[in-house]
Amino acid sequence: MNNDAQQATGSKEPSGNLSTARQHDQTSAARDEISPQREKALLDAMLRYQVGIDPDRLGSVLDLAAIGIVNSGWRNGPVEDWHAGDGPLSDGDMLRVNAHTTWRIREIARRWRTDLSLTAQSPIAALDALETDDVNWLAARIFRWLINPSRRLPTAVKLVDLAGDDLGEFTEHVNGTLGSFAATAERRGARYALYQAAAHGGLACPHWWGHTNLAGTRPHLRSHPGRLRPFALGTRRILEDPAFTRTSAGSGPQPSPANPPRPALGS
Template sequence: MTNDDDWSPEVQRMLQEAQAMMTDEVMEETLRSKAGVDPSRLPTLLDLVAIGVTNGAWRNSCIENWHAEGRLSDGDMMRINSYTTDAMRRRLNGWCIESGITSASSTALAGIDAEDVVVLAGRLFRWLTNAERRLPTGMTLGELARSVEDLEEYEDHADRFLGSFTGQMEDKGVRFGLLRTACHGALACPQWWAHPTWPDRVDRFIRILDDVTDPHWGSNGERRGRLGTEPPTAQDHDILRATLLESPWKLDPPAAEWIVDAGIGYLTP
C-alpha cells in the first residue's frame, strides 16, 4: 500500500491544494447541481448520509464478494441495503437529538464537536459488525460470514471506513464531513431507497407494470413478457408501492427478486 510519505513533494502539494478546495460550499453546490438536493434540509441530508455510510461501510466491502459468490442474491442485497440504510438513518437521527439539534436546518451541525462523531461512529460500528445481528433474510451476520476470518475481514473494512468518516470531520468540521458523505450517497446510489428520487422511481415502476409500451420494456414489450406474472405478494400494486416506499426489506424473497429482475434500479425517475 502506498504511503503519503512515498509521494514526491510536488504530488503532496497538489493533493493538499485539492483538499483545500473542498469546502462546505463546494459540497453544497455539488448536492444542488448534481443531485437536485437542498443541502440545508437536515432530514434530507441525513437520509443521504445514511446511504453513504451504508454504501461505504457495508456494501463496498467483502459483502459484495459474498454476493458474487452466491451467498446473497440480488433481491437479498436490495432488502439488506435498505434495511441497513434505515438503521443508519435512525441512529443518525437519534444522535442529532442527543446532540441538542432541534432545527430542521443542517447548519445546526456546525455546533457539533468531532468527539461526538467518534461516539456515533462507535455505535454504527458495533451495530454493523454484531455477529448476532439478524438480517432481513433471516440469517445472522455471523452465519452469512461463515467463518471468523471472513467476519474479521468485514470488521476491518467497517473500522477503516468509519475511521475515515470521523477523520475528515476532525480535519474540516462535522458539517463538512457529513456533507461529503451525503455527496457520496447522492451520487453513487441514486437508485437506492431513501434517496430523494426514490418515490418518483417507485411511482414510475408501478405505472409501467401494466404498460408494456413503456420504453423500459424494449421496443415491443418483450422484456415485460419474459419477466412473467408478478409473485402473489407483488400483485396488489397499491400494497407493493407502499412497501417499496416505506420498508423494502419487508418484501418476501420472490417479490424482491422479481422487482430487481424487472429493473427498478435502471428506471429514470
C-alpha cells in the same frame, strides 16, 4: 552525483530543463489546489444542483449520508464477495439487506440528531458547534451495529453465519470506513464529513432505497455496483482508538437540559 555513484544506482542527474519542468509542475499543482472553503462550496453545489437536496437543511443531508455510509461501510466491502457468483447472498437478498441496513443507519443518525436537540429542519451550520466526541459517538454506534455478529438480517440469517471466516475482514473494513469518517469530521468538521457521505450517496447510489430520486414513487431497490467510498481509508481505527472507547459505552452525545437522553437503540 559522480559517475561511479550514477553507475551504482542507475540514476542520472536531472537536466536543467527537466528540473525546471518539475518546479513548474509543483508550482502549478500548488496553485490548482482548492482551499477547504472552496471544496466545501463544491460539495454544497453538488448536493444542491446534482443530487437535488437542500444542503442547508440537516435532515436532508443526514438521510442521504446514511446511504453513503451504508454503501461504503457495508455494500462495498467483503459483502460484495458474499453476493458475487455462487455466494450466499442472492440479488433479492442483497436488495432487502441494503434497504434494511440503510433504514437502520438512518434511524441511528436521527436518534443522534434528536439527542443533540436538533431537528430535521435545523440548519446544517448547527453541526459546526459539535464536539469531536459527538461525532465519535455516531461513528462508534453505527460501527457497533454493523459488526454485531448476532445481528439478524432481514433474510433471517445472522451476520456471523453469513460472514463465516470473513467476519474479521468485514469488521476491519467497517472499522476503517467509520474510523475515517470520524477522522474527517475531526479534521474538517462534522458538516464536511456528512457532506462527503451525502454526496457519495447521492451520486453513486441514485436508485438506492431512500434516495431523493425515489421521493413520491414506489422505491425501485437496486444495489449499486460501484466501489467508491466517501472517505479515503486512513489509519484511524475505532477498535484501537481510546476516543471511541469513551463514546461507545452508550452514553451518547450531550443534549441540552430541555431534551434529556433517551435509551440507546437496541442492536
